[in-house]
Amino acid sequence: MLMLMRIAYPLLFVALLSVGLPVRAEPLAVIIATANPLNSLSADALKLIYQRKSQMDAEGNRWIPLNLPLPDPLRRGFSLAVFSMLPEEQEDYWNVQYFNGITPPKVMASEEAIVRFVASTTGSIGYVRKQKVDNRVKVLLFITPPTEK
Amino acid sequence: MRVFLFLLMTALSMASIVAGAADDADSSYRLGNGYPVSDTGFRIGGYATAQVGAPHAAPKHFEISDLSLFLTWDNGSRLRFFSELEVGDALSASEQQSLGIQDAHFEFERGYFDALVNNNLTVRVGKFLTPVGQWNVIHAAPLVWTSSRPVVTENLFSTHVSGLMLHGSVSLAERQLEYSVYGDASDSIDPHRSKEPFENAIGAHLRYFLDDTLQLGVSFSHFALNEPLPVRYYLSGVDVAWVYRKFELNSEIVYRASDHAFSENNWQGFVQGVLPVPMSQHWFAVGRYEFFEQTLAQTGQVGLLGLAYRPLPPLIWKLEYQMGTHNELLAPDGVSASFAVLF
Numbered sequence: 001m002l003m004l005m006r007i008a009y010p011l012l013f014v015a016l017l018s019v020g021l022p023v024r025a026e027p028l029a030v031i032i033a034t035a036n037p038l039n040s041l042s043a044d045a046l047k048l049i050y051q052r053k054s055q056m057d058a059e060g061n062r063w064i065p066l067n068l069p070l071p072d073p074l075r076r077g078f079s080l081a082v083f084s085m086l087p088e089e090q091e092d093y094w095n096v097q098y099f100n101g102i103t104p105p106k107v108m109a110s111e112e113a114i115v116r117f118v119a120s121t122t123g124s125i126g127y128v129r130k131q132k133v134d135n136r137v138k139v140l141l142f143i144t145p146p147t148e149k
Numbered sequence: 150m151r152v153f154l155f156l157l158m159t160a161l162s163m164a165s166i167v168a169g170a171a172d173d174a175d176s177s178y179r180l181g182n183g184y185p186v187s188d189t190g191f192r193i194g195g196y197a198t199a200q201v202g203a204p205h206a207a208p209k210h211f212e213i214s215d216l217s218l219f220l221t222w223d224n225g226s227r228l229r230f231f232s233e234l235e236v237g238d239a240l241s242a243s244e245q246q247s248l249g250i251q252d253a254h255f256e257f258e259r260g261y262f263d264a265l266v267n268n269n270l271t272v273r274v275g276k277f278l279t280p281v282g283q284w285n286v287i288h289a290a291p292l293v294w295t296s297s298r299p300v301v302t303e304n305l306f307s308t309h310v311s312g313l314m315l316h317g318s319v320s321l322a323e324r325q326l327e328y329s330v331y332g333d334a335s336d337s338i339d340p341h342r343s344k345e346p347f348e349n350a351i352g353a354h355l356r357y358f359l360d361d362t363l364q365l366g367v368s369f370s371h372f373a374l375n376e377p378l379p380v381r382y383y384l385s386g387v388d389v390a391w392v393y394r395k396f397e398l399n400s401e402i403v404y405r406a407s408d409h410a411f412s413e414n415n416w417q418g419f420v421q422g423v424l425p426v427p428m429s430q431h432w433f434a435v436g437r438y439e440f441f442e443q444t445l446a447q448t449g450q451v452g453l454l455g456l457a458y459r460p461l462p463p464l465i466w467k468l469e470y471q472m473g474t475h476n477e478l479l480a481p482d483g484v485s486a487s488f489a490v491l492f
Contacts, residue, residue, distance in 0.1 A: 044323075053318055053325065056268045062225050084361070091462035095181050095491055096287050101221045101231030101263075103182070103192060107175040123225070 025077050025145040028127045031118050031137040041140040047082050049125060051093070052102050061123035065105035066114050068127075074111070077145025078127050181291075181463030181491045183219060190224030195233075196491045198290040204483030208244035214487075215290060217258065232260040256343075259309075273314040276339060280314075280329040280354035281306055281368040282388040282401040290489035294397075294423050294433065294457050296467050300441040300449070300479045301417035305405040306370060306384055307347040311339035327356040336375060348373040352384075364390045368403070380409040395433070397423040417441040426456075433457045435469065441479060449475040463491035 030046060032038060038057060048054035049063045056062055068075040070087050079087045094104045108114045114126035119136035133139055178184045183194025198215040216236040223229040235256040242248035261275025278286045284293065284302035314331035333350035335343075352370030359365060366388040373381050386403035402418035419439035426432035435455035442448045455469030465488070472482040 048325070054268055055265055055271075056227075060267070062227070062265070064225060091181065095462055096292055098182060098194065098491070099196075099219075099287060099289050099292060101219070101223070101229065103221070103223065106173070108173060113173070 025147060026129055027142045027144045028074060028078055028081070029130050029133050029139045030125065030127050030141050030143065031115070031133060031139055032125050033119055033122065034136065034138050036122075036138070038140065039138075043082065043141070043143065046125075046141070046143075050082060050105055052097065052105070057123060064121060064124040066117060066124060066126035067105045067107050068111070068114070069107055069109065074127070074129065074145075078143070081143045081145040180461065183221065183492075190222050192219075192221040192223075194219045194221075194492055196289050196291050196489060198487055198489040200296055200485060200487040202296075202483060202485040204481045206477065206481060207483075210243035211241065211248075212238050212252070213240040214238060215489075217289070227265040229263050229265075230261070231263070233258040268317075269319050270315060270317045273316060274312075276309055276311045277314060279306060279308055279310050279350075279352070279370075280316075280331065281352070281370060281384065281403065282354075282386055283356075283364075283366060283390055283399065284401060289491065290487060291463055291465055291491035294421070294435045294465075294467070295437065295453060295455050295469055296485045296487040297453070297469065297471060297480065299401070299419040299421070299437065299439045300451075301401055301403050301419055301439065304441065304443075304479060305382075305403055305415060305417060306372065307333075307335070307343060307345055307350070307374060309335075309339075309343040309346065310350065310352075311335040311346075312350075321357070324360075325358045327358075329354045333372070346375045348375045356388075362391055362393045366390075378409065378411070380407050380412050382407045382412075395423075395425040397421075413442070413444050415442040415444070423457075431458055431460050433459065437471075439480070443475075443479065446478070447475045449473060449479060451476045451480045465489050 030041065037059065045054065050065045054063060076086055079085065079090070083090060097104070108117060108126070111128040111132045114128055115132060115134065115137055118124045118126050130142070175185065183192040185192050195218040196215065197213065200214045201211050203209045214237065216239045218234050220232045221230070235258045237254050237256050238252040240248065240250060241252045257276065259277050261273050261277050264272045266272060280286055282302060284299060285308055287293065288298065288302070310331050310333040312331060312333040314329055316329040318325050318327040330353045331351070333347045335346045336348045339346065350370055350372030352368070352372065354366060354368045356364055356366040368384070368386040368388070370384040371381065373379065382405050384403060384405045386401060388401040389399065391398045400418065400420040402416070404414070404416050406414040417440065419437055421435065421437040424434045426434055435453070435457060437453040440448060440450045451471050451473030453469055453471040455467060458466040468486045470484050471480060473480065476482065
């Protein structure tokens, strides 16, 4: 019995610890087309682009920010990292913008769709997991999403 | 062989269309976002409001008070277009009048082109909402918490400008400063004049984002209204908005002066708070106090208590009661309820 407790208690402790501690989320790479001369971007500038308050890049091209669908965990992580709120908590903001003729970022079906669109469309910007990045696009910055509560 | 090639080309083009559609998850309709018309850059949407009012000193009434249609065009170039056409009081009834379209009227609410000059400057030409305070530029029923509108947000100036506006944002002390500078020539260019339009005007609004939750704005305007007396007015105002999670506090104060001997100078303002009802995701309590100096009457004061149910952000049900003093003309005592949807 004592032996069993010696094994069970540490296992229980580790199990509780793993439930209680947040799992570190994967970093997201913010990408643009390889041909774009921009090489870096601040987190504040990224936020303004995704709020559609910053509309043009330094070359004079319209920014086309891309999102993943609303329930996608990467979209939720991106939203928490950049805006400190979940996508559904931004709906009030987008309703007001819509009343003024401004629409939210374009939604793409998958990370591969984002990479394809970014590679072929001037001014577009998106986010994917690091391992999805290839030579069609380049990384402007990495962001680490906090764990969703 | 030609038929085969034709079929192959057709199949390939169909496949590419399907592949494109599979990439783009944006083409479906979502409430509160409008309907995108394929890849044309056009988007159609709008909002509607139905309202019931039971003022103490007037007949009870019902209206489909707003039926607005938005048409947006933005194909990713430096030019974009927005318009809003509205049927006001499309359907109405009261204790003295049966249900019908007798009060229906058409309004050309907004229609403008925005030309993006650079990241900090956009030039707007057309008819748009006057940037005085915050309420007027987001006044649509689905976006505000009460069926009634604070007097200060529409009483001392024209709610629309027809002319030119330079607007944009710049970074100041690592925070965003949004600006709007406008010139109005309604008298010359607006074929469908608003209620109490400007004859002409110049003005500006600045909004500074102190942090993600707090915005501070100031407004200035120098204008003449389209009225028999040739009076020029000077208007200045401040507005504050604090939004934290589901709590909100808003206030606007405006002072209007004129150099005409027969025109009075007026202060008007309001402060409004919104609290989420405990244990509820979708219910909100609203409280508001407003005051308004008025020509030919004593200063009016009104208190409002309301409840709002918002099952989804584009849908809202509202119920409110307001009462005050010297408010018979601009914000009468009584109960009102409404439903609004942004579509």
